[in-house]
Amino acid sequence: MSEGQKQSVAVVGAGLAGTSAALGFVDLGYDVTIYSDKDRDALRNKVPPTGVGVLFGASRDWDAKIIEDLYEIGNTTGISVRLKSGSGDERADVLEFNPDFGYVAQAVDLRLRGDDRLGRFLERGGKLEVGEVDDDRLDAIAASHDLTLVATGKRGLADVFPIDDARTHYREPQRKLLQATLQGVGDGPEVFDYRSREGGKHAVFNLDAENGEIYVGPFHHKDIGLSWSFIVFAKPDGEWAAKIDGATDNASARQVLVDIFREYFPNDAPVVEKLQVIDADPYSWLKGAVTPTVRKAVSTTKNGHVVAAIGDTAIAVDPVAGQGAQGSLIQVADLLAAAKDHEGEFTAEWLSAQFEKYWESRGKAAVEVTRLYLGDPDYADHLELSFPAASVNSDVASALFGLLSDPNPLLTLETRDDVLGFIGAVAGEPADDVLAKFEPAGQFSSAAVA
Ligand SMILES: Cc1cc2nc3c(=O)[nH]c(=O)nc-3n(C[C@H](O)[C@H](O)[C@H](O)COP(=O)(O)OP(=O)(O)OC[C@H]3O[C@@H](n4cnc5c(N)ncnc54)[C@H](O)[C@@H]3O)c2cc1C
CATH class of the missing domain: 3.50.50.60 (FAD/NAD(P)-binding domain)
Structure with missing residues (x-):
C-alpha cells in the first residue's frame, strides 16, 4: 500500500x-x-x-458500536419457563418459573x-x-x-x-432444529396470560425432559413487523426429531408446531393455533442442525x-x-x-x-x-440444582437467564459447591434452604389468577 x-x-x-x-x-x-x-x-x-x-441484553451494547438501534418490535423483558417430563399417564408438570431478565432481549429478523x-x-x-x-x-x-x-x-x-x-x-449436532415465524397474534398482556402477567412481553421456553426444548417469542419480521418466532430444539433420539422431518414449507412447518403443542403442551396450543403463516415470505421457516x-x-x-x-x-x-x-x-x-x-x-x-x-x-x-442449556453431562450438577432453585427463587431464575446476556459467570462455577455457593449468594440465604422449598409443580399454576 x-x-x-x-x-x-x-x-x-x-x-x-x-x-x-x-x-x-x-x-x-x-x-x-x-x-x-x-x-x-x-x-x-x-x-x-x-x-x-x-440479542439478549449485553450484546446490544456491542451492536450499538456498529449501528444505531433501529427497531422497537420484538423486545422481551423476561421468560416464562415450564418443564414437563414423561409420556402418557406418567406425563407430569415438573417446574415453572417466570423471571424478569433484568435486561431487554431483542428479536429482529x-x-x-x-x-x-x-x-x-x-x-x-x-x-x-x-x-x-x-x-x-x-x-x-x-x-x-x-x-x-x-x-x-x-x-x-x-x-x-x-x-x-x-x-x-x-462431533455431531446435539439438536435437530425447526425455526418458523408466524403472524396473527399481538404481543400484549393478553397473550399467554395464563402463564405470565407480562403476557407477550415475556418469551416462552418449554422444556420436555425427553424430547427437547421450544422457544417462542415476539419477533420483528422484515416485512410485516410484529410476528412470533418459534424454535424447536429436538433431541435426536426424542419423538420431536422425526416430526421435524415433516416440515417441507412454511405451512407444514406451522402444522408440525401445532401438532407438537397439542400433544406435549396443550395449554399453549390455542395461542399457537391462532397463528398463521406469512404467505408473502415463503422463506419464513428453516430446519437443520448445527454441529457445535x-x-x-x-x-x-x-x-x-x-x-x-x-x-x-x-x-x-x-x-x-x-x-x-x-x-x-x-x-x-x-x-x-x-x-x-x-x-x-x-x-x-x-x-x-x-x-x-x-x-x-x-x-x-x-x-x-x-x-x-444442552444438558451436557458435565453440567449435571448445575442443572440439577439451578432449575429447582430457580423455580422457588426469582433472583436465581433471573441469574440463570442472565447467563444468556453475559455467560462469563458460568466459568467460575466449576464444582457442585460452587453452584451451591452461587445459589446462596444470589438468593441471600443458604442454597440448602432454597432447595428445600422445591416441590414438583404437579400442575402448572394460572399466572393470571396468581
Ligand atoms: C434456529 C436458529 C436460531 C438461532 N437463534 C439465535 C438467537 O436467538 N440468538 C443468537 O445470538 N444467535 C442465534 N442463532 C445463531 C445466528 O443465527 C448465527 O450465529 C448468525 O446468524 C451467524 O451469522 P454469520 O454472518 O456468521 O453467518 P450466515 O448468516 O450464515 O452468513 C453467511 C453468508 O455467507 C454467504 N456465503 C456462504 N458461502 C459463501 C461463499 N463461498 N462465497 C460468498 N458468500 C458465501 C451466505 O450466503 C451468507 O449470506 C440461531 C441459529 C439458528 C440456526
Whole structure:
C-alpha cells in the first residue's frame, strides 16, 4: 500500500457478521469490498434468516458500536419457563418459573439487520461484488487486500480454518432444529396470560425432559413487523426429531408446531393455533442442525495469504442458548475497536491475538453456556440444582437467564459447591434452604389468577 492510500479490507459473506464488519471498517475509513454469493435482494428476500438472532441484553451494547438501534418490535423483558417430563399417564408438570431478565432481549429478523447494515455500507462508499468465492478466488482476494475476513457461516469456506479439537466438544449436532415465524397474534398482556402477567412481553421456553426444548417469542419480521418466532430444539433420539422431518414449507412447518403443542403442551396450543403463516415470505421457516464447532480462526490460503474467520465461521454453537449472533457482533465490534488503534499490517499474529482475546472474553463462555442449556453431562450438577432453585427463587431464575446476556459467570462455577455457593449468594440465604422449598409443580399454576 502506498502512502496516503486507504488500507483495503475484503469481507467474504454478507450475513450478520459480514455486513457488520464491512460497515464498521467503512466507518473507520477503510476501502471495503464485500464478496457475497447473493445479491442484496436475494440476501433480504430469497433466503430464510440464519436464525432467530435474539440479542439478549449485553450484546446490544456491542451492536450499538456498529449501528444505531433501529427497531422497537420484538423486545422481551423476561421468560416464562415450564418443564414437563414423561409420556402418557406418567406425563407430569415438573417446574415453572417466570423471571424478569433484568435486561431487554431483542428479536429482529437477521435479514433486516443485514440489509440495514448493507444499505448503510453501500451509501458510505462500500462495494459489493456478487459471486460465490471458492478457494482460488479467496487466494486472489486475500492477495490484493490488506485484510481479508471470512464470514461465510457454518459451511461456505469454513474448512479453510481447521477445527480446534481442544475447544470443540461435539462431533455431531446435539439438536435437530425447526425455526418458523408466524403472524396473527399481538404481543400484549393478553397473550399467554395464563402463564405470565407480562403476557407477550415475556418469551416462552418449554422444556420436555425427553424430547427437547421450544422457544417462542415476539419477533420483528422484515416485512410485516410484529410476528412470533418459534424454535424447536429436538433431541435426536426424542419423538420431536422425526416430526421435524415433516416440515417441507412454511405451512407444514406451522402444522408440525401445532401438532407438537397439542400433544406435549396443550395449554399453549390455542395461542399457537391462532397463528398463521406469512404467505408473502415463503422463506419464513428453516430446519437443520448445527454441529457445535470452534475453529482456529486465522489461516492462510494456498499461496500463503492470511485470512481470518468471523461469526459462525469461527465459532458455531447450537442456538439453544442464543449465543451465535450475539457472539458474532461482539467479536466484530471488538475487532473494529482493536483495528482503530492498530498501525501497520494485519499480520497472522495480530489477528490471532484478537481472536484469543475474544475467546477469553466471550467465546469460551458462549460455548460453555450452550453446553449447560444442552444438558451436557458435565453440567449435571448445575442443572440439577439451578432449575429447582430457580423455580422457588426469582433472583436465581433471573441469574440463570442472565447467563444468556453475559455467560462469563458460568466459568467460575466449576464444582457442585460452587453452584451451591452461587445459589446462596444470589438468593441471600443458604442454597440448602432454597432447595428445600422445591416441590414438583404437579400442575402448572394460572399466572393470571396468581
Ligand atoms: C434456529 C436458529 C436460531 C438461532 N437463534 C439465535 C438467537 O436467538 N440468538 C443468537 O445470538 N444467535 C442465534 N442463532 C445463531 C445466528 O443465527 C448465527 O450465529 C448468525 O446468524 C451467524 O451469522 P454469520 O454472518 O456468521 O453467518 P450466515 O448468516 O450464515 O452468513 C453467511 C453468508 O455467507 C454467504 N456465503 C456462504 N458461502 C459463501 C461463499 N463461498 N462465497 C460468498 N458468500 C458465501 C451466505 O450466503 C451468507 O449470506 C440461531 C441459529 C439458528 C440456526
